[in-house]
Amino acid sequence: MRQLQLPAFQFTEEQMAFRQEVRAYLEQEKLDGAFETHSDSWLSGYSAEFSQKLGKKGWVGITFPKEYGGQARSSIDRYIITEELLAIGAPVASHWFADRQSGPLILKFGTEQQKEFFIPKIVRGECFFSIGLSEPNSGSDLASLKTTATKVDGGWVVNGMKTWTSGAHHSHYMITLCRTAPQDVNNRHGGMSQLIIDLKSEGVTVRPIQFLTGEHHFNEVFLESVFVPDDRLIGQEGNGWAQGLTELSFERSGPERILSTFPLLNEAMKLLKVKGDQRGLIDVAKLVSRMWSLRNMSMGIAAMLEEGKDVNLAAALVKDLGNSFEQSVAEVIRLLLPTMPSKQEADHYSRLLAESILHGPGFTLRGGTTEILRGIVAKGVVSA
Numbered sequence: 001m002r003q004l005q006l007p008a009f010q011f012t013e014e015q016m017a018f019r020q021e022v023r024a025y026l027e028q029e030k031l032d033g034a035f036e037t038h039s040d041s042w043l044s045g046y047s048a049e050f051s052q053k054l055g056k057k058g059w060v061g062i063t064f065p066k067e068y069g070g071q072a073r074s075s076i077d078r079y080i081i082t083e084e085l086l087a088i089g090a091p092v093a094s095h096w097f098a099d100r101q102s103g104p105l106i107l108k109f110g111t112e113q114q115k116e117f118f119i120p121k122i123v124r125g126e127c128f129f130s131i132g133l134s135e136p137n138s139g140s141d142l143a144s145l146k147t148t149a150t151k152v153d154g155g156w157v158v159n160g161m162k163t164w165t166s167g168a169h170h171s172h173y174m175i176t177l178c179r180t181a182p183q184d185v186n187n188r189h190g191g192m193s194q195l196i197i198d199l200k201s202e203g204v205t206v207r208p209i210q211f212l213t214g215e216h217h218f219n220e221v222f223l224e225s226v227f228v229p230d231d232r233l234i235g236q237e238g239n240g241w242a243q244g245l246t247e248l249s250f251e252r253s254g255p256e257r258i259l260s261t262f263p264l265l266n267e268a269m270k271l272l273k274v275k276g277d278q279r280g281l282i283d284v285a286k287l288v289s290r291m292w293s294l295r296n297m298s299m300g301i302a303a304m305l306e307e308g309k310d311v312n313l314a315a316a317l318v319k320d321l322g323n324s325f326e327q328s329v330a331e332v333i334r335l336l337l338p339t340m341p342s343k344q345e346a347d348h349y350s351r352l353l354a355e356s357i358l359h360g361p362g363f364t365l366r367g368g369t370t371e372i373l374r375g376i377v378a379k380g381v382v383s384a
Contacts, residue, residue, distance in 0.1 A: 006300030006314060015080060022084045025057070030088060037089035037348075039355040040260045043366070044217050045091030046170050048125075054092070055125025060099050064107065068119035075306045079255065079299065086259040087266070093217075094170055098122045100254065102129035102175055105194075105247045109235035114196070118173075132162040132176035132197070132221060133244070143188040143241070147178040147223065149195060155229040156180070156195060161222050164365065168206045168219040174199055175247075176223075177240050192240035196232040197223070212358045245312060254302075257322035258294045260363065261329040264352040265291075268333045271349060280336040287332060290325050294318065316376040323363040323370065330356035 011019070029035065034053070038045055054060050063078050064070025085092050103122045106114050121127030138145040147160025158178055168174060174197045181191030199206065203226040209218040235243050265287060272280040297318050301311045334341070334353055341354035364370045 004314060004317065006297055007303050008296070009076075009299040009303045011076070011080075015076060018077060019080045019084065022059070022081055023088075026084055026088045026090060029053070029090075035089075035091050037263050037352070038091070039089060039263050039352050040359040041089045041263075042086060042092050042096050042256045042260070043166060043362075044093060044211075044215060044359070045089070046093045046167070047091035048094050048128075048170075050091050051095040051125035051128075053125070054095070055123060058123075060095050060125045061103055061119065061123035064103060064119055064123060068107075068115055069123035070119070075302050076299075079302045083255050083259065086255055087262055089263040093167060094128050095122070095125050096256075097131055097167065097171075098127060098129040101131070101247045102173075105175065105243065106234065108246065109194075109239075109243050111231070113231060114234070118196075127173070128167065128171040130165050130168045130171040130174040130199070130219075130221075131247075132165060132174045132178075134164045135161060136163055142177070143192075144183075145177065145179060145192070147176065149178040149180045149193065149228065151180070152227075155227055156233070158195065158197065158223045158226045158228055161220065163218075163220050164209070165206075165219045165221045166217060166366065168199060168221050169208065169216065171199055173197065174221065175234065177244055180237055180240075189241040191238055192244075193237050194234040194240045194243055195228045196234060197226060197228055198232075201226050201228075203227075211362070218362075248312070248315070255295065255298055257319045258291060258298060258325060260326045260359070261356040262291075264333060264349075264356045265329050267349050267352055268337055271337055277336070283332055283336060287325075287329055290328075294322050294325060298322070313377060316373045320370055320373040320377065326356075326363050327360045330360055 030037070035047065035050060051060065058071050059081050061070045062073045062081065063075055064072070066072050099122065103119060106118055118127060133142060135145050135147060147158065147162065149156040149158045158176065160178060162176065165174065176195050176197050177192055178195060179191055180193040184190050197204065203224040205222040205224070207220045207222070208216040209220060210216055265284070269281070269284055272284060297314070301314050301318060304311050304314070330353065334357065337349065339350050339353065341357055342350050343354045345351050
């Protein structure tokens with residue numbers, strides 16, 4: 001059986017100083033009324049204005065090459081920014097996917113023209129992406145997807161449907177996995193390609209899938225004879241599956257898989273300290289110890305990404321364990337500090353509790369379901 005070994009990681013003094021810089025800026029922005037703290041803000045907190053503010057600070061696409069507007073800083077510096085944004089619950093959903101995975105995917109597989117066109121816009125916090133993967137009958141078995149791209153003069157004509165598409169109603173583009181060649185029974189993962197679809201194109205329809213809260217984040221995206229120019233093919237035709245796996249390694253291992261409900265955990269600790277509830281603080285300490293272990297795993301993966309190593313197995317494990325932890329935060333805390341959760345309640349704790357409970361079911365869906373992730377881990381640990 002294969003052993004999973006993640007490196008231990010310690011922040012340098014320079015990195016800790018950078019963390020304090022980021023934290024001070026965000027605390028001042030919150031004090032100035034730029035945003036309110038929310039749970040799960042990376043998925044539901046949309047603010048194009050705030051994304052552009054971060055872009056001006058150089059904190060979007062901080063790892064991207066300087067020739068495209070980035071700062072060529074380490075993935076650890078990006079990790080620090082990510083943690084601080086999540087901890088304070090800032091509205092970062094608008095630029096999140098472009099910064100986390102679409103930009104890196106274009107940099108790794110895209111043409112020079114694509115890099116010059118998209119990356120500077122992403123860095124400025126002005127260009128937002130969604131990810132077109134899941135389909136109504138091709139969720140767990142994504143290789144069976146039915147969205148097709150037919151070659152025509154000058155490009156492709158795309159027909160199909162994507163679902164659970166985060167933020168498509170706010171995004172400018174969607175990186176879409178589609179079938180550009182008939183499925184081969186001997187190679188189910190062949191014949192798929194990635195196309196960048198302009199969501200304002202004729203034939204694109206975005207319909208909301210509402211949360212239990214009435215919020216709108218997920219979408220269905222219908223593609224009816226949508227023309228996509230040749231220059232919007234990412235990488236090699238037919239290599240979409242392999243490219244998509246690379247993209248998912250960026251998606252599954254970050255601190256957003258651990259800290260979605262951290263604002264609630266932080267608020268609960270404050271309230272329990274005020275009450276002097278020692279028994280409650282012990283229960284919260286157990287949650288914190290789990291979070292700290294997962295954080296160390298996540299930082300180890302960030303260090304591996306920095307070295308260009310394969311993290312698919314480790315990322316799947318962290319996402320599975322992290323999502324379970326995020327859901328348990330709300331389940332434990334609601335019993336320690338009983339209240340009527342309400343998103344309309346002025347009380348900060350009641351609002352954070354409502355957000356964490358009602359968003360919780362989606363934690364184990366986005367970025368890969370629990371069952372799929374555990375299948376990846378099971379196959380990975382038995383194949384040496």
